Amino acid sequence: MKPHEVVVLSASDNLRVADGILLSAAQCEVPVDPGLTWSVTKRTLVGGVQEGVELIEVDNGCLRFTIIATRGMSVLDARLGELRFGWNSPIQQIVHPSHMDLGDRSGLGWLGGFNELMVRCGISSAGHPGVESDGHLLTLHGKIGNLPASEVRVSIELDPPHRIRVQGLVEEKTFKFGLFELWTEVSTIPGSNRLQFNDRLINRSDYEQEYQLIYHVNFGPPILQHGSTFLAPFKSVFPFNEYAAEGIDTLHSYLGPTRGYGEQVYCFDPIADEENDSTGLLKNCEGDQAVAVHFGIETLPCFTLWKNTDTLADGYVTGLEPGTGFPYHRSLERLAGRLPRLASSSQIDFRVELEFLNDVASIARVEERINRLQHGHDRQVNRTPPPDGRDGRNEL
Amino acid sequence: MKPHEVVVLSASDNLRVADGILLSAAQCEVPVDPGLTWSVTKRTLVGGVQEGVELIEVDNGCLRFTIIATRGMSVLDARLGELRFGWNSPIQQIVHPSHMDLGDRSGLGWLGGFNELMVRCGISSAGHPGVESDGHLLTLHGKIGNLPASEVRVSIELDPPHRIRVQGLVEEKTFKFGLFELWTEVSTIPGSNRLQFNDRLINRSDYEQEYQLIYHVNFGPPILQHGSTFLAPFKSVFPFNEYAAEGIDTLHSYLGPTRGYGEQVYCFDPIADEENDSTGLLKNCEGDQAVAVHFGIETLPCFTLWKNTDTLADGYVTGLEPGTGFPYHRSLERLAGRLPRLASSSQIDFRVELEFLNDVASIARVEERINRLQHGHDRQVNRTPPPDGRDGRNEL
């Protein structure tokens, strides 16, 4: 009998397991519904810039998704039956961090590896590149998405509901410049249509540290199409910059692939339930396929909508992005009071859940939830960007 | 029987073949002249900064040459019998791209890996480093020569003349900043003294893109020596900068290794035949060893001669460089009208052929060809660099 937990990779113990099935219905004596042929598999890529990239593929019997251990425990894509969630980035290879140059193009190098359904942005900084007050260049969306996990384990709970977990430690540490450990967890329950992130950020320094974290959650076709809509409960929204302001009236709807569109970005103050959970919903035109992004606002109080409905070849994609702040340069976030600090030797937790939906009834339930949360709250729609952001480039 | 085609490496199919003979006279039922013991072999390097570099070694029974799959499908060197073509760079290791830092030394990092007979410069930019109008640093000679091929295959044609091909895809793609695929092909006919590049550049973006491509073809001893000469048919030539202007009178001849020489660079407008092919010839002092660089001017209208006859230890080498333009900074090339654009979702082909020569009669035939092409055309030899280039640093 295979164990219910496997250490996949450990820098501290200097070990890794071979490619293959790590856990599965056939190998583990875990009383999951026998109709669900779940598994967790490891695979290593070869060729080009993806040489040596390690993937963890989870199949919960209903939902399948792929975690990129070598790229910060990001999620590449997910499949509910035949329906794929994620996006068709023009970057097809899954780029190994050793081939990334984040400082390239004045700090836009991150764009050379961006193709995930979910990539975390942070930790020392997220958002726009640019020079900070200390003269150092902050690169787009920081380092955390391009660091290999140093400890990876997968497990299934013996007790119901038999949650399958993929846990990975991503360390963003520089002597004298921040000692962050992000203990990531992606989990799912066999047979469910949900995928859950439960991440713990630890500041290993004896000094308080500023930090940023944005969950860059991205979708293209088929969920994203002409006539797709975005719904969320919110108190207020403002456009990221002047160009986004031009699209404020059609904030909730999507164009089809549009030559020259580029991107428009909107910054929301979300409304949450009594458990501090809020929800954003992206649904297709027909309303029979959707994804809900649930997130805990006590640590992720901001929500960014990134609309990048450019051409199919260049990237037709939208991002639903819970975060500690908005994707302005860190210096602007600091000024705006959206740059949190983590006390010395302390930790903070973040939760984001993705719910993949392919039936009208379930989608209606999420819409009802959003309406219920909005009920009794006015929506303040600002038509102009804040002064600091006005001239900002787009979110990228 | 081994197949007449082998997929060596494929990022899309996640496969690679082991080191060893891929194709050979002994293994393939291809009716090549049985006197020619041709082969194609794969070899992987270990140690230092060349760890993991993959080479494809081609022996056509007469000419042997080595392709560096991990460095943009460059050609390291070639051998005709005992005669080696290429140069003795002070960089002896074949540097894996993961050890390169192109942004180093204000964008001169490329020089840390330069030791090939042929390395392509491009695609978003080639030429001198420097900051562009958008504020981004362009690094010397761009990225394409330091990207690993993501798809590599080798083949031999069943039909005469049984051309042996090594094909590799090199992708230079960044979300929002260019989606180039360079489908490279190096080929040779068993028993011949020629090596041919047939490259196709595809713009996968829905937007038109500027591009640059220079074939940096380099030779040191024994072809290059005191008294070696360079011959080519051309309408006009100008010195790259003031320092090159000092050497304009001895443009066609080479010094021996010369302390303090550095480099002198000359920019030619070549003359082509009715098939749009032009030719540059480098021959040794005796006139019994030479190399001809043939190239198609419809897509490579410029030719640069890089004379770097410095000391043997520091690099005694010359470059014969067909290109889309000259190696000035891209912003200057744009001003000069030498910066082509590739329409959205379209492609363009380039051809360069190297002819390795070790007998007087063959060399005489190439010289006759050059004289024939020059015949009836005046040569305009400009003694001063163009105003924009005057203060430019050398070509590097």
Added chain:
Amino acid sequence: MKPHEVVVLSASDNLRVADGILLSAAQCEVPVDPGLTWSVTKRTLVGGVQEGVELIEVDNGCLRFTIIATRGMSVLDARLGELRFGWNSPIQQIVHPSHMDLGDRSGLGWLGGFNELMVRCGISSAGHPGVESDGHLLTLHGKIGNLPASEVRVSIELDPPHRIRVQGLVEEKTFKFGLFELWTEVSTIPGSNRLQFNDRLINRSDYEQEYQLIYHVNFGPPILQHGSTFLAPFKSVFPFNEYAAEGIDTLHSYLGPTRGYGEQVYCFDPIADEENDSTGLLKNCEGDQAVAVHFGIETLPCFTLWKNTDTLADGYVTGLEPGTGFPYHRSLERLAGRLPRLASSSQIDFRVELEFLNDVASIARVEERINRLQHGHDRQVNRTPPPDGRDGRNEL
């Protein structure tokens, strides 16, 4: 019988040996005292940013230490019985150079991999980052500590005293910008408490080159503790900057882990014996554990003391650093006359020896030596930094 010399790694011969014991008392017919179970072992790391890092572990029967072949032949740590020498960097992983970005944070990227007992700084530059007169950014402490060795061999002498050697070639070469080979050697005698560096720097260029080399030798607990002291014979000392000047009166003693301390740096002009050897001594509060750093001043005329007694989590460490100069930016070192030049095609040797001490009598002997060397020499203690260094950041 295993040979008494093993080539561990060779880029030029394209070979490497597998992990395991390379040389040992059991395998080699070398007449070492049979009570000493010495060995030399190779180990390769996996996981996170240490993937592929190769270590050479030497056990001389008394002293054990680990050399990082993939990181410039640095020494990670050493153990005399149960007593560990080295420091507890907040960077626990041993970072593969392909994951380093030296240019990060305006040239402070080196700090992302710093955790060694001994790391060399150099060769084109060492010391503070900053832009040189040619406009190029020099990164903190240069490249040499983050380059993989291209040739590594281990050996034991057949003749007494049967010195065990680990030799590695680290090449710092860029076409047109310096062709340095550092032939490193770390050696020890079976049963001894000493570890010796004998490095040879070769300038392979036909041009004279400036160079810098600092041996960054670092210790944390238990040798470093509240009340530890530093002793050395010297003619003069000055504080690196204004902040260090504040601590000049307690130059020789150490605080315990101190919040907000940061670092204070002092620059010594050491006194040597008739063989040109000088010595720095770090001993614990009790005076029963210590380490002596012996070095040859004819090529390492400067000695820097780096006191970084900050918190345990953020790095409680001190560095005893023989060098060709002090760790100011290269441009300042040049002005100060501390930037040596190496003639074309010539070489220079450096020697540093570490003596690990765990008994009072041995420590007393080193102290006597220091007193003897100091005898008859006044100590000039400058209370203010030199004008150029006054505003300099700390040494880092």
